[in-house]
Amino acid sequence: MTEVDYDYLIIGQGLAGTSIAFHLLNLGKRFLIVGDSSLPSSSKVAAGIFNPLTGKKLVKTWLADDLFPYARKFYSDLETKLDTRFLHEVSIYRPFRSIEEQNTYLAQSADPVIAPYVSANPDLVDVSVYIRAAYGGLEVVQSGWVDLPVLLEKSKTYFSDKGQFKDEKFESNDLQIEKDHIVWKQLKFSNVIFCQGFMALENRFFDWLPFAPVKGQILDIVTEKPIKQYIINQGIFMLPISEFVMRIGATYSWDPLDWNATSEATDELNAKLKLLIKSQYSVESAMAGIRPSVQDRRPLIGVHPEYGNVSIFNGLGTKGVTLAPFFANELVQHLETGKELNSLVNINRYYSLYFR
Structure with missing residues (x-):
């Protein structure tokens, strides 16, 4: 096995990338986040509302009984870690x-x-x-809302202070995929996770997925x-x-x-x-x-069909505040322990688009 500098390279520091980062941190993993703060971000514009009953017909949000308790604990724990209030339960x-x-x-x-x-x-x-x-x-x-700009800015400062964040533009062509590791800017990683939101449409590894922004x-x-x-x-x-x-x-x-x-x-x-x-x-x-919505209104999460060390965490749409914490844990557990991903979010449901 090739000796690596980091276990994970995380591309994007929106809500998706930040959620992944804190789950990896809890497992003691070495990672580097790359985010370009000059780029627009849907996470910074989103209202951050979490609502268990939606639509004119008063329908319970998909997986609400699992998502909402998990999200509440995740954000509460982060408030303590970051010494900042951004979770508003109203x-x-x-x-x-x-x-x-x-x-x-x-x-x-x-x-x-x-x-x-x-x-x-x-x-x-x-x-x-x-x-x-x-x-x-x-x-x-x-129900309530999460002040995402506050959460993201405090998280960026937290990871910057730990030397785990680089504020720069990412070009996928700078990424070199090897069999047992990945190279970016002369650094070696075991895995890369793309958390780019809308920018994933320009990502050469995942531009075949059916985004519906x-x-x-x-x-x-x-x-x-x-x-x-x-x-x-x-x-x-x-x-x-x-x-x-x-x-x-x-x-x-x-x-x-x-x-x-x-x-x-x-x-x-x-x-x-x-x-x-x-x-x-x-x-x-x-x-x-x-x-970053998807045609079937379910997230796009999982491993690239050809490169086993390249993953995506995207497509959280309008319900990202509750989807991100729960499914960040699901993806991290999938990568670290092999736990099966929910078939409704796993990108293997679209592998046929890649191979056609």
Whole structure:
């Protein structure tokens, strides 16, 4: 066996790469993260909301019973390690659109599958000062948001101080794949894990995977009236950042796929917001990002079909905050112990695209 400098090379320091890094750290593995802070990142734009009940039909999020407890412990432990607060556990309030929706949702909330994620006392929520909720609403619990820019910046500093992070542009052509090791910039690694988000579309090792990237835009607004600590969700989300600041989102668009906020998307969000909010407000900023989504809406995780020491951790889409910790552990366990990956996320479901 060739002697290596590191066990792992991690490409990308968004939420995916950071989650992988902390799981490897817990196992005592030697790794180096390479990230280019000058590049745009969907993790830095994402609202970071975790919501166990989604959609108009009030469906429990895929694997919620596994993902949510794991994510909560992961982020809580990181807050202690990084001595910073970024996990905000707050309820999500869903105003009913009609009496019919009220009756439907209340009936659904009695389902034992749904009940653990619904407050038994929704009447205690009163956001009527600034939100239109004539029919009341449903309070979703075990929800909240992660301040991803804070988490990522603190994590970068943590790994930089330990000599485990390089802030530079990565070119896949600089990577040399050998049978039992990988060479990058004269350093030798046992494995490489690509955690590049949208940038994976330009990665020569994984550009054959069926990414379906989606552009999204959010707004930060300042309200005239103080805001209570509830995320509002009805067609759009309204995330309280502080007493008078809310983050509003999000749009979905496919053309053009760029990182530029547009007046059209701002107008779309404003139109939806005015149906919900009573309070006067002003738009302070607009931000856009590209979600690394996938055609079947499941992550892309696993080992390259030809190179056994090259892996990918990507395609986390709109639910990355809960998917990233759990599946980072799954991939690390797969690489270290051979534990089988969930077939719904394993990229071997798409190997035929590589060999065709």
